[in-house]
Amino acid sequence: MDVELRHLRAFLAVARNLSFTQAARELSVSQPCLTRSIQRLESSLGSRLLDRTSRIVSLTPTGQYLLDHTQRLLAMLDSTLNAVRNSGTLRLGFSWLLPDPWAQQAIADFESSTSCQVELLRRDTPTAGIELGEVDVAVVRRIPMTKDVVVIPLFEEPRVAAVSITSPLARRRSLNWREFKDWPLVVNTVSGSTRPDDWEEGGAPEQVVTCGNYDEWLELVAANRGVGVAPSSTSRRSHHSGVRFLSIKSAPPICVYLVHSPNAQHPLLGAFLESAMVNTRQGME
CATH class of the missing domain: 3.40.190.10 (Periplasmic binding protein-like II)
Incomplete structure (x- = not known):
């Protein structure tokens, strides 16, 4: 069966627009070229796909069937080809x-x-x-x-605590996981790693200060709005003059x-x- 992708794309353009003029414009081809592609497709399939007069273009039942199935298949093909094209x-x-x-x-x-x-x-x-x-x-x-x-x-990853250097907690070496209920907790609600439901019932911080990203989280901790909890990698790679990181005893990992x-x-x-x-x-x- 001598059916080429260009024939199918020509048919889809006409079927979507129900107009040879608009389809030719969409595909950047001449109308005679588009007409020949449709005729070649119909000849190869042995079926009439479009009913057309000088003013009206409509799909035959066979054309509607081809549209319903080919549209999905070509979309999958285009997606696959784009994936390969961008695989670098x-x-x-x-x-x-x-x-x-x-x-x-x-x-x-x-x-x-x-x-x-x-x-x-x-x-x-x-x-x-x-x-x-x-x-x-x-x-x-x-x-x-x-x-x-x-x-x-x-x-x-182990958890660490982040506290402001102006907080009395900054004088300590470590905190206990059960102590956090006594302080406001700074929580990145979008992508943060620690939230109140990480504590067992009755042990969660009662006050929560929320933000939407890591930079806001760090600045809120530095401003002493509350205590933060983050992965241990944060203490190695975040260098904020207003924040000190402490180890946490008995904390579940992230x-x-x-x-x-x-x-x-x-x-x-x-x-x-x-x-x-x-x-x-x-x-x-």
Whole structure:
């Protein structure tokens, strides 16, 4: 059957517009060329797809059937081709500090084995850009509430406390997890790793100061609006003159996850996930 993609795309354009003039304009071809493509398609299929007069274009029942099925198939084909076309870059989302040294090593190993470059994109959303289609895979420290993502647990990080240097707590070396109910807790409600429901019943902080991203969280702690809780990597990589980090006794760890869309199209996503898991296992050895 001598049917080419250009014939199908010509048919879809006419079927959507119900006008040869508008379809030709959409495809940037001449009307005679478009007419020949439709005639070639109908001849190859042995069926009339369009009823046309000098003024009106309409779909035959066979044409409607072809439209319903071909439109979906070509959309899938275009999505696949775009994924291959963009396979030279994989977009990794994060909402704040990537865990180290895991992230740097996983990225380096993936780029070395695939020649694909990882583009790092900060997105202050619960899934670090997955739900907006802005990234291919993302690192998060809380399981998103949405069910429209695949969640892959990686490893756990210890928690540390962040306090203002003007707070009396800054004179201490450590805090106990059960003590936090006595102080306001600064919570990044969008992408933060710690919330009141992380404490057992009766032990959660009674007062919560909310914000929407990591930078606001850090500044609220520095201003002594409350105490913050974050992964231990924060204490190594955040250098704010107004904040001091303390260890926390008896605190449950924070889990790090990779998330991606169940409909993810990037052809090298599997290779990145494998690199991530290999470096996770090596870090545990």
